[in-house]
Amino acid sequence: MSNKDINFILSSIEIASVEVGKHLYWQLGNYTIHGQVFIVSWLVIAALLIISILGTRNLKRIPNKFQNFMEFILEFLQDIAKNQIGEYEYRIWVPYIATIFLFILGSNWAGALIPWKLIVLPEGELAAPTNDINTTVALSLLTSISYFYAGLTKNGIGYFLRYIEPTPILLPINILEDFTKPLSLSFRLFGNILADELVVSVFTLLVPILIPLPVMILGLFASSIQALIFSTLSAAYIGEALEGHGDH
Numbered sequence: 001m002s003n004k005d006i007n008f009i010l011s012s013i014e015i016a017s018v019e020v021g022k023h024l025y026w027q028l029g030n031y032t033i034h035g036q037v038f039i040v041s042w043l044v045i046a047a048l049l050i051i052s053i054l055g056t057r058n059l060k061r062i063p064n065k066f067q068n069f070m071e072f073i074l075e076f077l078q079d080i081a082k083n084q085i086g087e088y089e090y091r092i093w094v095p096y097i098a099t100i101f102l103f104i105l106g107s108n109w110a111g112a113l114i115p116w117k118l119i120v121l122p123e124g125e126l127a128a129p130t131n132d133i134n135t136t137v138a139l140s141l142l143t144s145i146s147y148f149y150a151g152l153t154k155n156g157i158g159y160f161l162r163y164i165e166p167t168p169i170l171l172p173i174n175i176l177e178d179f180t181k182p183l184s185l186s187f188r189l190f191g192n193i194l195a196d197e198l199v200v201s202v203f204t205l206l207v208p209i210l211i212p213l214p215v216m217i218l219g220l221f222a223s224s225i226q227a228l229i230f231s232t233l234s235a236a237y238i239g240e241a242l243e244g245h246g247d248h
Helices: 003-016 035-056 065-085 091-113 133-164 168-206 212-243
Strands: 025-028 031-034
Touching: 025 035, 031 035, 035 065, 035 091, 035 133, 065 091, 065 212, 091 133, 091 168, 091 212, 133 168, 133 212, 168 212
Parallel strands: none
Antiparallel strands: 025 031
């Protein structure tokens, strides 16, 4: 192997290791944990658990304002699942769709509302977990596993007949579709949240007083829309898998 080939390989390795910004990593045995994502993710999970417990520990026939709010959220999430999956099979999927929506919404809002820059870390800074591609890929893979599980549970091996429908010629395209679904879910969420945080950061540096506020409000709205899109598409993919070959 020539020196030219060795230099090319080394440069390729350097390019592959390029990262945006600095990150805090923890070493746990043979595993490397992304400290920033881990911390904020568990803070979001803890906040969701506390709100859920407080909202459901003392249910009343005549609900108070907080219970009304919790029931509104539940009905909203049930409607997402019902509209995409169907009224006969949506109930068992409400916990998954609700969890995905609330975690993404909480993560997005945590990144938009909380001044994480005030917390000093040895490396990097805290931010929304969803501005890390690893988090969004993990969430999209959960959706992929869920719709495969839904299709196989209902239709068995017959579920795979959908790959050759309406004609076997479409087999490569139908297989490719199962790879593009998680890719589109993950990159859409990651790109939007990362772009929003970058825009707010740039405006804050340029005009630190009033201008960033409307941008931050717009970011909250966009963050909510991204959570809605992700959960709605997840429910739609599960509903599509449940239709399956057996219903044709």
